[in-house]
Amino acid sequence: MTIPSMNQQYRLAARPIGMPKPQDWTYAFAPIPELADGEMLVKVLYLSLDPAMRGWMNEGKSYIRPVGIGEVMRAGGAGTVIASRSPRFQVGDTVCGGTGVQQYWAGAADDKTAGFYKVDPASAPLPKYLNALGMPGMTAYFGLLEVGLPKAGETVVVSGAAGAVGQTVGQVAKHKGCRVVGIAGGPEKCDFVVNELGFDACIDYKNGSLKDGLRTHCPAGVDIYFDNVGGEILDTVLTRINLKARIIICGAISQYNNTTPVKGPANYLSLLVNRARMEGIVVFDYADRYQAGVVQMAQWMKEGTFKTREDIVQGLENFPETLLMLFEGKNFGKLILQVAEA
Amino acid sequence: MTIPSMNQQYRLAARPIGMPKPQDWTYAFAPIPELADGEMLVKVLYLSLDPAMRGWMNEGKSYIRPVGIGEVMRAGGAGTVIASRSPRFQVGDTVCGGTGVQQYWAGAADDKTAGFYKVDPASAPLPKYLNALGMPGMTAYFGLLEVGLPKAGETVVVSGAAGAVGQTVGQVAKHKGCRVVGIAGGPEKCDFVVNELGFDACIDYKNGSLKDGLRTHCPAGVDIYFDNVGGEILDTVLTRINLKARIIICGAISQYNNTTPVKGPANYLSLLVNRARMEGIVVFDYADRYQAGVVQMAQWMKEGTFKTREDIVQGLENFPETLLMLFEGKNFGKLILQVAEA
Numbered sequence: 174m175t176i177p178s179m180n181q182q183y184r185l186a187a188r189p190i191g192m193p194k195p196q197d198w199t200y201a202f203a204p205i206p207e208l209a210d211g212e213m214l215v216k217v218l219y220l221s222l223d224p225a226m227r228g229w230m231n232e233g234k235s236y237i238r239p240v241g242i243g244e245v246m247r248a249g250g251a252g253t254v255i256a257s258r259s260p261r262f263q264v265g266d267t268v269c270g271g272t273g274v275q276q277y278w279a280g281a282a283d284d285k286t287a288g289f290y291k292v293d294p295a296s297a298p299l300p301k302y303l304n305a306l307g308m309p310g311m312t313a314y315f316g317l318l319e320v321g322l323p324k325a326g327e328t329v330v331v332s333g334a335a336g337a338v339g340q341t342v343g344q345v346a347k348h349k350g351c352r353v354v355g356i357a358g359g360p361e362k363c364d365f366v367v368n369e370l371g372f373d374a375c376i377d378y379k380n381g382s383l384k385d386g387l388r389t390h391c392p393a394g395v396d397i398y399f400d401n402v403g404g405e406i407l408d409t410v411l412t413r414i415n416l417k418a419r420i421i422i423c424g425a426i427s428q429y430n431n432t433t434p435v436k437g438p439a440n441y442l443s444l445l446v447n448r449a450r451m452e453g454i455v456v457f458d459y460a461d462r463y464q465a466g467v468v469q470m471a472q473w474m475k476e477g478t479f480k481t482r483e484d485i486v487q488g489l490e491n492f493p494e495t496l497l498m499l500f501e502g503k504n505f506g507k508l509i510l511q512v513a514e515a
Numbered sequence: 516m517t518i519p520s521m522n523q524q525y526r527l528a529a530r531p532i533g534m535p536k537p538q539d540w541t542y543a544f545a546p547i548p549e550l551a552d553g554e555m556l557v558k559v560l561y562l563s564l565d566p567a568m569r570g571w572m573n574e575g576k577s578y579i580r581p582v583g584i585g586e587v588m589r590a591g592g593a594g595t596v597i598a599s600r601s602p603r604f605q606v607g608d609t610v611c612g613g614t615g616v617q618q619y620w621a622g623a624a625d626d627k628t629a630g631f632y633k634v635d636p637a638s639a640p641l642p643k644y645l646n647a648l649g650m651p652g653m654t655a656y657f658g659l660l661e662v663g664l665p666k667a668g669e670t671v672v673v674s675g676a677a678g679a680v681g682q683t684v685g686q687v688a689k690h691k692g693c694r695v696v697g698i699a700g701g702p703e704k705c706d707f708v709v710n711e712l713g714f715d716a717c718i719d720y721k722n723g724s725l726k727d728g729l730r731t732h733c734p735a736g737v738d739i740y741f742d743n744v745g746g747e748i749l750d751t752v753l754t755r756i757n758l759k760a761r762i763i764i765c766g767a768i769s770q771y772n773n774t775t776p777v778k779g780p781a782n783y784l785s786l787l788v789n790r791a792r793m794e795g796i797v798v799f800d801y802a803d804r805y806q807a808g809v810v811q812m813a814q815w816m817k818e819g820t821f822k823t824r825e826d827i828v829q830g831l832e833n834f835p836e837t838l839l840m841l842f843e844g845k846n847f848g849k850l851i852l853q854v855a856e857a
Contacts, residue, residue, distance in 0.1 A: 236788045408779070422787045437750070437779030445764045445795035446578045453787035 176214065176256050180205050182245045182275035183492050189230055191432045192500060197230075198246075198493050206279055214256040215268060215278040215289070219485075220492075220510040221249040221303040223337070224401070224499050227429040236455045245273040246492075249308055251292070251299045253515065257282065267294045269302050274492055276512060296471065299515070300483040304507040305470050308456055309337030310481075312423060313399075314466040316454040317342050318349075320421045321397040325350030328391050330410060333401035334375055335362035335482070337507035338423060341470070342399045343372045344479050351397075354390045356383065356406060358502045365505070370480055378406060387413045397421070403428045404436050411440035418449040430500055482506030518556065518598050522547050524587045524617035525834050531572055533774045534842060539572075540588075540835050548621055556598040557610060557620040557631070561827075562834075562852040563591040563645040565679070566743070566841050569771040578797045588616040588834075591650055593634070593641045595857065599624065609636045611644050616834055618854060638813065641857070642825040646849040647812050650798055651679030652823075654765060655741075656808040658796040659684050660691075662763045663739040667692030670733050672752060675743035676717055677704035677824070679849035680765060683812070684741045685714045686821050693739070696732045698725065698748060700844045707847070712822055720748060729755045739763070745770045746778050753782035760791040772842055824848030 179202055186199040208214060229240050229247050240247050250272030254262045259282030262268060270289030272278040280287060292302045304310060316338075323329060329346040333339040334355025343353045343366065355366040355375035363375035376386030383406060387395065394415035400407050403425025414420070428435045444451055459466075473479030484506040486495045491510065498504045526541040550556060571582050571589050582589050592614030596604045601624030604610060612631030614620040622629060634644045646652060658680075665671060671688040675681040676697025685695045685708065697708040697717035705717035718728030725748060729737065736757035742749050745767025756762070770777045786793055801808075815821030826848040828837045833852065840846045 234788075236790075403784075422784070424787070425784055428784075435781045435784060437781040437783050439777045439779040441779050441783070441793070442745075442764070442767055442770075442777060442795075444793060445766070445797065446576075448578075448795050448797055448800060450792055450794040451783070451786060452792040453784075453790050455787065455790055458790060 176205070177277065178205055179203070180275055180277045180279075181489060182273070183489070185230060185240050185242055185244055185246055187242065188232060189430075192430045192497060193227070193230065193493065195493055199243075200490070205277055208256055208258045208279065211259050211281050211283070212279065213254050213259050213262050213282045215252045215270075215272060216255045217250045217252040217272045217276055217278060217512045218515055219251045219300055219303055220272065220274060220512055221307065221309075222496050222499060222508040222510055223249070223309070224424050224426045224429060226496065227500070236457070245275050247271060248274045249303060250278070250512075251302050252278070259283070262289065262291070267292050267299065269307060274489070276489060297474065300485060300507070300509050301474075301481060303509055304337055304483055305341050305474070305479070305481045306467050309507060310341045310470055311459060311463050311466050312454065312456040313338045313341035314345055314470065315456065315459040315462070316421050316423055317345050317397070317399060319459070320452050320454050321399065321419050323349045323351050323397055326352070327396035328352045328354065328393055329397040329399065330354045330356065330387070330391065330395050331399040331401070332356040332406050332410075333424075333426065334366045334372065335505060336401065338401055339399075340366075340370060340481055340506070344370055344473070345470075346397075347371055348473065348478070352391075352393075354387075356402075362505060365482065369482070383409045384412065394418075399423060400425070402426050403438075407438050408440050411438055411443040414443055414447050414449050416447050416449070418447055420444075420449065420451040422451060422453045426500060483509050485509045485511050487511050518547070519619065520547055521545070522617055522619045522621075523831060524615070525831070526587055527572060527582050527584055529584065530574060531772075534772045534839060535569070535572065535835065537835055541585075542832070547619055550598055550600045550621065553601050553623050553625070554621065555596050555601050555604050555624040557594045557612075557614060558597045559592045559594040559614045559618055559620060559854045560857055561593045561642055561645055562614065562616060562854055563649065563651075564838050564841060564850040564852055565591070565651070566766050566768045566771060568838065569842070578799070589613060590616045591645060592620070592854075593644050594620070601625070604631065604633070609634050609641065611649060616831070618831060639816065642827060642849070642851050643816075643823060645851055646679055646825055647683050647816070647821070647823045648809050651849060652683045652812055653801060653805050653808050654796065654798040655680045655683035656687055656812065657798065657801040657804070658763050658765055659687050659739070659741060661801070662794050662796050663741065663761050665691045665693050665739055668694070669738035670694045670696065670735055671739040671741065672696045672698065672729070672733065672737050673741040673743070674698040674748050674752075675766075675768065676708045676714065677847060678743065680743055681741070682708075682712060682823055682848070686712055686815070687812075688739075689713055690815065690820070694733075694735075696729075704847060707824065711824070725751045726754065736760075741765060742767070744768050745780075749780050750782050753780055753785040756785055756789050756791050758789050758791070760789055762791065762793040764793060764795045768842060825851050827851045827853050829853050
């Protein structure tokens, strides 16, 4: 493959107020540098678009440094090594890591922030490595098992059930013998969650009352709630939790673009009444155990008892609008941007 | 002692909206029944007035049945057995239990709801048995140790620091080798907490910025926050918590008389960022281990390394206004109503 000389990138131009707008981005053309010893060049094929990206665009202390103004937007990606001056990766290797929103990533092959690792494209299609076999899957797997501590027979509720994290949470919980009830927006997503993924039920929060749905589908109450959305949905689930319930705070997509303060869970005193627990999860804490999660889920996939769905949009140039799909609930499955053909 | 024939009682007349008003109570005169076999009559000397009582006046599912309209208001008390047809208690015994807001309690000596148990008035003044050696003390002791899991060197913050639960939380934490910072209203309470109880610092939230106080007095951040108040104070502490912090939700006195919805903690996503945990505690869960807590704290008292302060108001007839002191922050120490002389 000829080594390209130019790279196209999305850089953060301004910190968004509310929903990211076109002027919050710069579409930049940058030369691809000569590789120094120990460096490599990765051609990006797929980018993972995640709700967490909205948080990375804000200033302030968080679990990860904010993306700086003028910097290439951070994103996880999958691609092919097309040049290498490092013994660590060979030309032709398929890799995942923090590529950023651009066509090519160049840098030290062992860059800790990017954290590239090899994946096997013969074992699973590449987008799966950005879904269940990647960060969303690890988030779901370790969040549910390590923070939720599910026991067979318990009732697990998960919001964003058709999304990247939700799909995996529900299926892992089913594998652990739990009753699993999803919350999703619209009948198509609910059908998919129940009929394709095998959840016991799914509540369409856009059509009907969530409270009634929880009453109907969680007759024994809620033992574990895996929250990806926050806001009213979190507040409603809090009214249905059981004694010693565990609430896993993974995200709050309903609140990420607020221009008013975040809506805190008004029913948080249900934690007191029920001696229940609300706990946050950040996937990076489990990095040294990802392999175990990948092996387990890959095995379930092979056995046909674990499915995933990706929603793949084409074209780097469509990044800004595609990202917004997440916040409008328009993606159906793990949202992925395809940047190039393999 | 002659057995009295009449009993004076406060009964719940209506479910309060906001702060309890005089018309929410009935001051009733009721005959004292003849004792049947297995029953006893207790003369109430002291009543424990607690923030939780406000919750018991509301309808709705909680960790305990609401007080019914027309029923004697529930309260913990200490008193003397003045008549007994039960082998379980003798005339002259000093007992603690759920006496209710009245002069005399009559009923089965082994009544589970009242849960009477003998105490030794020679070991400690009776009001201490409604404070550190009673429910507030047990709440603090088991909440801090079992939910907070303090480690030496960690920073523990407690709100309502001069109150019944707060006093004990801070002193137990000091005994465990923690840095302890109280939050209280007014310089007198703060002086007491630091100079009498030995906290490392106390922030007067009524005079100055809590955020600045936390910055100054918790230079290494907050590892454990024991929350008795909720509202803005909880929200502010959430901005200063450390990785893997534990927040013990014991109460939310700032919210109990709301006529608008409870203010949920808008900064709850700090739990996510910090992989922190927020968990409720209800003291009754530890009932089978109270004895261990009592023994430990009584020993510290004897050694002079554990102090408590009670704020004792005289007269059953003053119950309604006295209860309000809790919600106005007017009590200084554990609030107790003295109903009669021993």
